[in-house]
Amino acid sequence: MGVVPPAPGFLEELRELTRKDGALLVFDEVITGFRVAFGGMQERTGIRADLTCLGKIIGGGLPVGAYGGRADVMAMLAPEGPVYQAGTLAGNPLAMTAGIETLSELAAPGCYETLERRSAMLADGIAEAARNAGVATFGTRVGSMFTTFFGDQPVVDYASAKLSDTRRYARFFNAMLEEGVYLAPSQFEAGFLSLAHTDDDVRQTVAAANVAFRKVNPGR
Numbered sequence: 001m002g003v004v005p006p007a008p009g010f011l012e013e014l015r016e017l018t019r020k021d022g023a024l025l026v027f028d029e030v031i032t033g034f035r036v037a038f039g040g041m042q043e044r045t046g047i048r049a050d051l052t053c054l055g056k057i058i059g060g061g062l063p064v065g066a067y068g069g070r071a072d073v074m075a076m077l078a079p080e081g082p083v084y085q086a087g088t089l090a091g092n093p094l095a096m097t098a099g100i101e102t103l104s105e106l107a108a109p110g111c112y113e114t115l116e117r118r119s120a121m122l123a124d125g126i127a128e129a130a131r132n133a134g135v136a137t138f139g140t141r142v143g144s145m146f147t148t149f150f151g152d153q154p155v156v157d158y159a160s161a162k163l164s165d166t167r168r169y170a171r172f173f174n175a176m177l178e179e180g181v182y183l184a185p186s187q188f189e190a191g192f193l194s195l196a197h198t199d200d201d202v203r204q205t206v207a208a209a210n211v212a213f214r215k216v217n218p219g220r
Contacts, residue, residue, distance in 0.1 A: 036143030
């Protein structure tokens with residue numbers, strides 16, 4: 001459904017309930033891992049999960065995934081514990097090398113400050129372009145992840161996300177394509193900014209958005 005940040009107190013309540021009832025709190029950080037902070041959403045929120053799932057971002061996009069968690073939980077895995085787990089590509093040398101290099105890049109000083117600044121520059125620029133063209137949008141952003149919802153109501157959950165004007169988004173998508181910018185074709189995808197994007201890339205994207213929004217709302 002795109003980027004929809006949790007309501008204040010939601011994750012804290014989950015942590016409290018699971019701790020109270022003795023259940024494991026699992027964070028699926030396949031999307032948020034390393035994109036919103038080096039420590040994912042857990043670093044941004046200060047909430048520690050019992051288990052964490054990560055996706056191919058740890059390998060720079062190569063087919064690799066990982067999970068980890070509390071020492072006592074991970075001790076249940078073989079060879080230390082009774083739970084067997086294996087994968088066809090587990091320990092693949094190419095993916096592991098790509099992972100090491102990716103994490104080295106992300107650990108460099110100033111990496112996430114740069115991502116935060118450029119992402120804000122992009123999201124704010126797109127929002128301003130929409131306002132200037134008289135197109136109702138609601139933007140969300142967490143770190144380098146963002147979504148521009150086409151509608152005049154705040155998007156706080158699945159139900160409100162579904163109210164988005166998908167036809168108008170489709171027109172915007174095609175207008176941006178005409179300006180040389182390829183966005184996700186679905187209204188309900190998250191956008192990601194990477195370290196490969198430059199300030200000039202962001203400025204060009206915002207300039208394209210100004211043209212595209214006017215095409216979406218030609219009366220302005």
